Amino acid sequence: MSSDFYMNSIVPYSGIIIKICRAYTDSQEDFEDYYQEVCLQVWRTKDQFRGESKWSTWVYRLSLNICLTMIKKKNNNRQHTVTDYNVPESSEDNHAFSDESLNLLYDAIKQLSEIDRAVILLYLEERPYKEIAEIIGTSHNNIAVRITRIKERLKKLLN
């Protein structure tokens, strides 16, 4: 990976990647693995980007897909079935941020299903519903209903 590509096409979007990877991992080690894998795949698939969407959308989509694939692989390896609302193990590593409210919010997000996590992350990143629907592969209406439901669930989890 050339340092130019890394500096221009990955570093400005590393925040997106970090936020997504944090939501799908329970330890610092896993987080670093997921982050590196996303960076690697962004670099490897750069030629497939045809400019039909924004580069940031491309990075969102890739990050989510890679995290979902990696989490699936990891679960298959453990021969462990993940339920829709799987509660992650509580550990020191979970508390990755200095802001305690943000840690609690992440803990709550991690209790959502994998797809709901993706939806709420995109929503919190202020992506338009149309773009979220496009990334997740569902309708605009479905996203709107889903976000309302997820927000209610998060509220309950945080209280």
Add this chain to the structure above:
Amino acid sequence: MEKSIETIWKDGFLNNDALVAPKVNNIYNLKSKHIISKFNRMFKRNLIGLVLGSSLFLIYAFFADILIMGIGTFIISNAIVIVNLKLMKTLKNIDKNVSSYNYLKAFDKWLKDQLRINRKLARIYYPLFFITAIVGIWFSGNFQTILSEILGKPHQIYLVNGFPILWVLPIILISGLMAIFGDKIYNFDVNLIYGRVFRKLNEIIADIEELRN
């Protein structure tokens, strides 16, 4: 007043420490370890399969009155296992205290050497398996019954000066073809089982080479 999740999110990430990216070095360390341990697992499983398969076949051969076939298959299979176990021991000589790239290159070289030896062996053991099978049938107590079962109707063996020439010629021909194309059959065989791992290994090496340039 209670903060909304949107506010928690925004405020939480106002602090720059929250978004410190991990270093993207050693990107292939884990991948290298995974791919090599995956190959080792598959390879060991394959060898165990050969030992178990040939042992079970030996027991079956004893009861099915094709003992020579059973013993031959058992000996050839286990000879393959012994050779490959010896080859596997040399894998331990690869220095692990080097970069992912050098480690993968060393593994790739070991793999190529191992495949080259096995390709040569395949040109011997494929015909041997075939000859063992035929000899096993030939010397079985109920050869005519087995032959009839294979061909579907009762058969007579035609002998030329007491020699079953019509049988021996095709056997020599097929064995010869197996000796000539044994390496190709082996390649096909190996790619069926390990093809994905080989492709992944080449992909990783190519990626690292591109990253290094």
